[in-house]
Structures are given as structure tokens and as C-alpha cells.
Amino acid sequence: MNNFVYEIPTKVYFGENQLSHLGPELSRFGKRVLLTYGGGSIKKSGLYDRVVAEIEAAGLTLFELSGIAPNPHIGSVREGAKICKEERVDVLLAVGGGSTLDATKFMAAGACVDFDPWRFLSEEAPIERALPIVTVLTHAAAGSEMDCGGVISNPETQDKIGRMAPPMLPKVSFLDPANTYSVGAYQTACGAVDMISHIVEVYFNRDQDLQMLDGVMESLMKTIIHYAPIAMDQPDHYEARANLMWASSWAINGFVNGGKRQAWSCHPMEHELSALYDITHGLGLAILTPRWMEYTLDEGTLSKFVQFGVNVFGVDASLPPRDAAKRGIELLSGFFFETLGLKSRLGEIGIDDRHFALMAKKACGGVTLPGFKPLNQDDIEKIYRMCL
Amino acid sequence: MNNFVYEIPTKVYFGENQLSHLGPELSRFGKRVLLTYGGGSIKKSGLYDRVVAEIEAAGLTLFELSGIAPNPHIGSVREGAKICKEERVDVLLAVGGGSTLDATKFMAAGACVDFDPWRFLSEEAPIERALPIVTVLTHAAAGSEMDCGGVISNPETQDKIGRMAPPMLPKVSFLDPANTYSVGAYQTACGAVDMISHIVEVYFNRDQDLQMLDGVMESLMKTIIHYAPIAMDQPDHYEARANLMWASSWAINGFVNGGKRQAWSCHPMEHELSALYDITHGLGLAILTPRWMEYTLDEGTLSKFVQFGVNVFGVDASLPPRDAAKRGIELLSGFFFETLGLKSRLGEIGIDDRHFALMAKKACGGVTLPGFKPLNQDDIEKIYRMCL
DSSP, X not given: OOOEEEOOOOEEEEXXXXXXXXXXXXXXXXXXXXXXXXXXXXXXXXXHHXXXXXXXXXXXXXXXXXXXXXSOBHHHHHHHHHHHXXXXXXXXXXXXXXXXXXXXXXXXXXXXXXXXXXXXXXXXXXXXXXXXXXXXXOOSSSOGGGSSEEXXXXXXXXXXXXXXXXXXXXSEEEEOGGXXXXXXXXXXXXXXXXXXHHHHHXXXXXXXXXXXXXXXXXXXXXXXXXXXXXXXXXXXXXXXXXXHHHHHHHHXXXXXXXXXXXXXXXXXXXXXXXXXXXXXXXXXXXXXXXXHHHHHOSTTTHHHHHHHHHHHHOOOTTSOHHHHHHHHHHHHHHIIIIISOOOOOGGGGTOOGGGHHHHHHHHTXXXXXXXXSOBOHHHHHHHHHHTO | OOOEEEOOOOEEEESTTOGGGXXXXXXXXXXXXXXXXXXXXXHHTSHHHHXXXXXXXXXXXXXXXXXXXXXXXXXXXXXXHHHHHHTTOOEEEEEESHHHHHHHHHHHHHTTOSSOTHHHHHSOOXXXXXXXXXXXXXXXXXXXXXXXXXXXXXXXXXXXXXXXXXXXXXXXXXXXXXXXXXXXXXXXXXXXXXXXXXXXXXXXXXXXXXXXXXXXXXXXXHXXXXXXHHHHHSTTOHHXXXXXXXXXXXXXXXXXXXXXXXXXXXXXXXXXXXXXXXXXXXXHHHHHHHHXXXXXXXXXXXXXXXXXXXXXXXOOTTSOHHHHHHHHHHHHHHIIIIXXXXXXXXXXXXXXXXXXXXXXXXXXXXXXXXXXXXXXHHHHHHHHHHTO
16 A cells, blocks of 8 residues: 655635635736637626626636647647746636646746747646636546646647646636536447546555545545436536536545556547547547457456455346446446447547557557556557457 | 535545655745644654654644543643743644544634633634644544644533534644554554444435435445554554545534434433443443444434444345334444443443433533434433443
8 A cells, every 4th residue: 555645735716606706716816817729609698798798897817728629739838938938927816627727827837938838748847836826617537627737739749648747736716517518428428438538547456555545436436437428418407517527526636646656548549639630538438448358358457356346237246257347337328429429439530540559659658558457559459459 | 404504624644654744834824833732652662752843843842732622621621831931832733532632623713812712612602713733643533633623621610522513624634644653552542432323413314315325324434434443453554444434524514414404312312421420431331332223223314323323333124124123223222332342231331320310411411412203301211321
């Protein structure tokens, strides 16, 4: 059992109509605010107007950067960091989903250095400081509102790289489930898969850890499995949106990790898919995860798969272990591809095998991914092929 | 579903041999440290020497206050606050269990005001500031290492009063499961009951809240029920001690509350018992809780008791609801009085009914305790009688 340090100081306002606290919270950090967002959805929903009204009521000076794309690009990060420097911005306010939040984190870090922020990703240049970040979340998925990580794409190099650094942890996040009512069924489904994948990346781990955290992870997975279809069917179901929203934060904020060394497997494989084909992250994860499970299932990993099947999907614990394990994987596949209605094969979304060798090499960085079952380039390529 | 604000900035070093971080962490807050502790157990275990060595190695100036009692007295609080003022202490370091930590919190607050710190308890005098607090935990029970509350006794008035205030939240807590190896079987059992009671006080609640948090609470209760007997039987079982320790923090740090207004019921009833008879808090809770459950069970509360029985104790969900509910309560009683071996009746520990009327009046403050089932003075007296 490994030691760990737990520290998540993000303050969260959870619930409806909490934006009256936005002005005072921003004012703690200064007067000059850079508001970042993606497309026009926050204008259509009225959230943009409500946020701007609070900023103006607090007497703050507003700068804006919009157009942050899903799978956010380094171009937006560069632009945001430049505005921060030129306009002497005190605090960044990200309004959106994981993409907007992730990009804003690297803007906040980029504002504190003199070099190109891509170097944070390409060569792990040190992230020692960042301007303070406040978020208003509009999509439950990435958990970026309560963690210190982000993933940035570089279309020029076809790279998509993630990085965590404590200075990028949001100071304050506003989580209003009603702000996710406008998330469509497909994106709601992809968000659910992303959350489950964040948990799977911790849960399936050979490091021995606290049993209580396994129980928490199983509860989170059951919560997501229960509420995602409800939110898809009834987009303004507050209870469903609230459970999904808070689960998304706790799936990845570090609490469930305890002392486990995180063993990212499906995420790096997926990042290569979405870097090259710009597919939705959650869709890529849905296609990869059950195949990764099938590939990973062996005598050494069996008992954990049995635990997963029994505790998350209620599989009969008296089944022979291998049957129980397989049944759990089947039920997860059924959840992704039938209940959530996601496409189940790469072939169905126009992806063939021509780049698999290169993607596999990049996913593992040319070495072996540690993790639940260590995966080398050849293993990863085989998993991609299982997804065709 | 109520809104809530989540904010738990305590930094936790979890695991063995983390004390090398103690000096640097204390130094963040200043040079002059007041070390507080209870009896001689930390000297016997060697923890005192290790802590003092780290303080000296960091070049800090050490002051000491020992003798903090279980059910800690306001006298210790007054003494500690006085030392802080006279010696211009920068940071308090509490080494011990919930009693030492609770007392230290009010010393830290008392150091910042000119009035008697008992007024924090007796008349809710404002707690606007406190000196920074660092803790080294030696007993998993109260959760004081990661919450902002404490309970103080006043033997002169026979009062035992709790209070929460954000400035009293520890800045840093060191949780080393090995530091609880020396906790005896009886105190381990009482600690487990305290943790379960903290969860019960939130779980049984009529406010509708996030289902995911019910799942987390059920996981925590199952964790405690599983590991407490192991720790009693094998005091140096690291895995058991670790699970109990981290569960104790999460049972009461506020996460599981979500938007529920906390409905303290058994705790105020118990505080009257231990204020008058100085019994162990967890023992009082063990005796009271099943009777409170029996008294509280009615048509309006039935479904929650069924959920508790099924999800925590694996009661057969196909039983008639009232039978399933009763079975859950029986199994909790069996855990407290058979598995943990605690005394089950007030009569067995020398408590008779002579003060029940006064205790009931004080427990509810002369009004009606809100909560899962509102309890007036008459209700509380009846519950005390059920415990005889």
C-alpha cells in the first residue's frame, strides 16, 4: 500500500442560481478577468449574459477569448496566454466543458512564462505558477473543474498530450446541473463514458490500496450507469444531471486514487485516435475500453474483473470466475453500445488500420505502458485491431 | 435537492514515515510551535520523540501543553489559548485523537480573541480567526483531522457542546495508520461506532440528495464494519488501520453531506450522557443508535431503513419492507454488541434514569431536534429509557 498526499482545495458552489457568488469570488483575485469559452452555446442558453452581468455588477474589467474547440488546440492556448500578458489579466474565468477548461489552464500557466506554452506538453517544461482559474461548468465529463490536468492537441504535429500540474487547479468552480440541460443525448453519453473510463483507469490496478476507495469507485460507476440514460431521455432531469455532474468531478479529482500509481491505458490509446481523427473522446473510449478489458483479462487480472462484474453490474458471484468476469465486460459493452447507443466499431466511424502502427507507437511513447497489464506497442496495435 | 458549497482545503499526508514533511509544513506558518497532546501514550510509543526531533531539525521553537483529557475540558482550552498569546505562538501542532485535536482547535481560536473561549460554546461567540493548526492523528474516530468542528466539556456546568467554524479546519494532517497500532480493542471499537454514527446522522435524512453520496456512505459503513474487528484482533494490521483511518476522515469531513442539512440526533443525546457520566463517546453512541433507529422507524422512514439493511448488511431485498428494516437494525446491534463486544445497556455501565428528564431537555435545547424524525424532550427521554 503506497503513501499519498491528498490536497484538493478547489471551492465548489454546487446547485442552481449560485452565480451571485461569481463576482465576489473573482474579485478575490483581482480586477481584470479573461472570460474564455467555446462556440455560441453559452450565448444561446443565456449563460453568457448571466456571467457577464455578474462580472459587470462586480465592477471588473472583462476581456474575452472564444472559439475554443473540442479537443482544444494549442493555438487557443497561445492566444489566451498572450491576452493575459498584454492586458495584465488577474484571473481567468472558463465557462464551458472540459475542452474550454483544459485550454484555460494552460493559458493561465502560459501567462507566467516567456516561452511557447506547447513546451509544457511537448517537453514537460516546468509549470511552477499559473494565474488563478475560476470555472463555470456546462458539461459533466472531463472532471477538469476539480483537477489540475488538461489535454491539448497540436494539429500541426498531430499530437494530443495531457499534463497535470498543481498550479493549474481551479480555485473556484461553479457546478449548476441546470447548465448541462442543453447537452444533447450523444454528448451526455460520451461524457458518461469519459467518467467511467477515468474510474476504470484507477480501479483496474495491481497496486494494493484502500478497499474503501474501491467501494467509492463502484458507487460512482453505478451512479453514472443509472443516471446517464435518464439524462439522455429527459435532458432537464435535475437529479440525473446533478448526480452525473458531481460524479464527473470525483471520478478524477484524485480522491479515488489513494496511493495507487495511476496506470493510464485507454486514455493514451484514445488520445491518438482523437488526435488523428478528431472524434469525440468519450466515443473513442467507449470503443476501446471493452476490447482493452478482453485483452487484459488473464489469470493475474481475473479477480478484479470478477469484483467489477459482481459489484457494479450485479453479476452472480457464484458463477465460475472467468464467466463472471466476461459477463461484467459484456454488460459494460451493452451499456455503452445499446443503452447509450454509441457506435461500437472504428470501422463504423470511418477509421481503418492504416495508421495503427504509428498510433500504437505514439500511445506508449515507444516503450511499455505500465498499468494493470503492461502494454507494449504490439499489444496496443492488437487492441486497435480488435476495435475495427 | 439543496445547494451546497464544498471546500475542504486540508492537506493530508497519508501513510507511514511521512513525518519528514512535518518540519517544512510547520515552517510555512512561522517559527513558534505549541505542541499539544493528551497523556503519556505518545511518549510510550516513541511518537513524541519523533515529532520533537522533526521540530528541532526544522529550527522551530517548541512550547508544550499536555494532559488534554478524553471529552476534553474547557480548562485545557483556556490554558492553551493563554500560552499562544503569552508566547506569541505561530502554529499549533496537535498530536493525538479527537479530544486533543478538538481542544486544540478552540485554543487556536481562543488565541485570537480577548474573551473566555467557553463563550464560543456557551453563546456561539463568533469564530472569525484561528491560528493555523497541524495535526498528527493517533486514533481513527472523530474525524477532527479534516473537519472544522470540535466538542468541549465544561465540568463546572456539566455541559458538553459542539461547534463548527471554518477557521478551525486543520491546514495539514498527518495520517499514519501505524500510529494507531497502539489503540486498544475497546477504543478501536468505540472509534468504529463514532464513525458509523457520523454517517448515520447524514444518511438517515429526509432531504432529498445525491444518490451517489448514499452509495459512498454505504461503502464507508461496509468498510468500517469489515475492518474494525480485524483491527481489534490484529492491532498492527496495516490495511485494516488504513481503511479505518481514511474512513474516519471521510465520514465527517462534509463530502457525504452534499446538500443535506445535517440532522444531528444521536450525537446530542450522547453528549449529555458523556457530559454527566464521562463515558466513552463511542460507547454511548453504540447504546443509543439502535434504540434511536427502533424509535424512528415508521411509515415515513421505512424505505430508508430498508435501503440501509439491504445495501449495508446484505439483507434480502425481497423481505416485506418492515421485516427488512428491522433486520438491518438487528444486524447493526449485533455488530455493536456482539462483534465489537460493547456493553449494550446503560444499566450495565452504572447509569440509571435519575437524570433522564434533565438530559433530554438539554439534548434538544428545550425545543424539538429537527432531523430524520423530529424529536422533542419527551421522545428523547423515551429513547433513553429504551437504553436502560
